Amino acid sequence: MSVIRKSLSTETLPQGLSDRQRFIRFAExxxxxxxxxxxDPASDVPFRATMNSIHIGTTMLGRCDGSFVTVRREKRQVIETGDDRFCLVRNTGDRSSQVVHRGREFTMRPGSMVLLKLDEPFFAADGASQKRFTNVHLPVDSLRAMVADIDDLVGSELEPGGALSLVMDYSDLLLRHPAAADEAGMAIASHLLDLAAIGLGARSDVAAAARRRGLRAVRLxxxxxxxxxxxxxxxxSAQKLAGAAGLSERYVNELLFEAGASFTTRLTELRLRKAADLLTHREGRISDIAFACGFNDLS
Structure with missing residues (x-):
């Protein structure tokens, strides 16, 4: 699964621009x-904004912090993007925001969340000149298959806490350490979907399966x-690994295979990487380095 990281900040704009020019360039x-x-930029403070995102297939994690007074999605964006995903958003600012979506107007308190549908416009404002929010875009078909009547949850405030807050905490952590997504993109997308489904009221059989997958992730x-x-x-050996982990050898091999490589492949790769590092940074006989890395046969 492809992983694409993006970032955008007013800090990278050319020097010497007026505040209006900075906003126009940033908007483009x-x-x-x-x-x-x-x-819509704030009029009482200089314009600044920082955004970063991680795209994992059809799942996207994003964070925004900037001096603007409103956030809105117009019909133009709906038509141009053709995006119909669900968007889970958390208000990470310190003021309540008024949100309009699907003809509903409601208050989104600090720390609370809302489930939006990106094929419909929305509008959010809180009267302040600073906005901070985290959002996660989730595939529509997958989430609908896991959560019955999920569309009834769209366009209303969702209380903080539980699995939904874990989704956002997990996303914030990854956005602060984006390199982790390069190594575990598929697993990350799956975990986020599972947590969101549980938090939104997944069917009992789906929730049980999602919790089992979470346990497998911890064991892996x-x-x-x-x-x-x-x-x-x-x-x-795989047998010794299983014994140290308190699991069966068969289960350990299944976990490793699901994660993309067998025990033998992972073991050899770790040994070769260590050997390459030692050959590069330390003097010594190749045979000594080989044995130090776990190779018990010089050939």
């Missing part, structure tokens, strides 16, 4: 960056941590 770049909506992390700590042991 923002249209190519996202084209999700439009911003444990298995990989043990493997990275002990790969240099010459007699390290």
């Amino acid at each position: 770049l923002f249209e190519h960056f996202s084209n999700t909506g439009e911003l 992390k444990t298995v990989l941590s043990i493997l990275e700590a002990r790969f240099h042991e010459p007699d390290f």
Whole structure:
């Protein structure tokens, strides 16, 4: 699954522009960056904005912080993008925001969330000159299959806490450390979808399956941590890995295969990377380096 990272900031704009010119230039770049909506700048402070996003297939994580008074998605963006995904948004600012979507007007308090549908316009304003929010775009067909009557939840405030807040916390963490998405994009997209579905009231069978997948993710992390700590042991095996993790050898092999590579492939890759690092940065005989990395056969 492809992972694309994007960032946009007024800090990168040319020097010497007036505040109005800065906003116009940023708005042009923002249209190519996202084209999700439009911003109206604050009149009482200099314009500044910082945005970054991670795109994993049809899932997108985004964060915005800037001096603007409203955020809106017009009919123009709806038509031009043809985007029908669900968009889960959290108000990470310190003031309540008034939101209009699907003909409903409601208050979105700090920390609370709203589920938007990107094939319909929306509008948000809170009377302040500073906005901060995090949003996650989720595939419509997948979420509808997991949550019955999910469209009834669109356009109303969702209370903070539980799995939905975990979705946003997880997204904020990844947006602060975006390199992690390069290595685990598929798993990240799956975890976000599972957490969102649970938080939005997934059917009982779907919720149970999602929780099981979450448990598998924790176990996989444990298995990989043990493997990275002990790969240099010459007699390290899948059986020893399973024993250290307290799992069956078959289950460990299934976890590793689902994550993209077998035990043997991962073990060899870790040993070769360590050997390459030692050959580059340390003097010594190749045979000594080979044995130090866990190779017990010089050939």
